[in-house]
Amino acid sequence: MKSKQRDLIVIIPAHEEEASVGEVVTRVCKLGFPVVVIDDASSDGTAKAAEAAGALVITLNNRLGAWMAAQTGLHYAYERGFKIAVTLDADGQHAPEAIEILLRPLYAREADVVIGSCLSRLSSCRRFAGYFFRKLTGLAIQDITSGFRAYNHMALAALIRKEASLLDYQDLGVLLHLHHAGFVIREVSVPMNPRRNGKSRIFSSWWEVVRYLVATGILGLAKRT
């Protein structure tokens, strides 16, 4: 395992996550993985907290959203020649200790992309959204919004292309992009913690939910498989 750890980098997109990002970084560092935090134009001390905990911080000048922040990290990973990139949320809902579970299908060469999903955490609203999008796009994935993912080197190369720079969330659009490029996507079940501070940005209000569902629905319809 030790030799493999040099090939892997953990990417944490963060926007206003001062309270939790430090602990997440510390836990990842304990596992021996290099960490890069993409500070998505936060106005609080996110960058400082991440740096103090031992992460390399890349700061975006203007807010680009969670996926674009993650993509910046993937760029970094690709340029530095990392073989595998794992993304996880800065709010502490993904346990870094579960990265190992994510890596198994990658090392076994059973998949190019692995999604860490926690089905028990999904609310009925999310379940319905998931069902709707599965029917719409033909993608057989339960937890499309999970930001806990592992990508191999080839998937990295595909994700940093400029076509993927028009997406807003690390969800359906990214998965469809990968699916169209012929990558094998696997889902594994991982334990998750409830969010300690704040709520999901996508599912923050009814209006946001509707907007998200409609925008993602149109994207799914246009790019259905």
Next chain:
Amino acid sequence: MISYSITSAIIGGTIGLSILYLIRQDRLRAPYAVWWMIVALAVILLGLFPQLVDLIASRLGVHYPPILVVIVALGLLLLKILTMDIERTKQEQQLRRLTQRIALLEAKLKELESENKV
């Protein structure tokens, strides 16, 4: 009462002069102005010769000629707005890529600086 053709010629002329003024002030790029100059010319032309509309409308089987002008104008405006959004999407993509690029370069610079200090 002035005639209809003078009114629309004035409107067309005003649009045309405004476009030229905006280009002169560096507030409008010439390629974008082409479209608006064509609009200005069309307004002047149709204003001076309203019978042109009647002629085209009768050829196309439209019984009420003024509605043809409205429909065509609406269609062209929709087309224009759509191409603007396409352009905006391209610019958004470029802006996002540039923001990423700068952030990555800054990170690299910081790394190099700290290496040099040691």
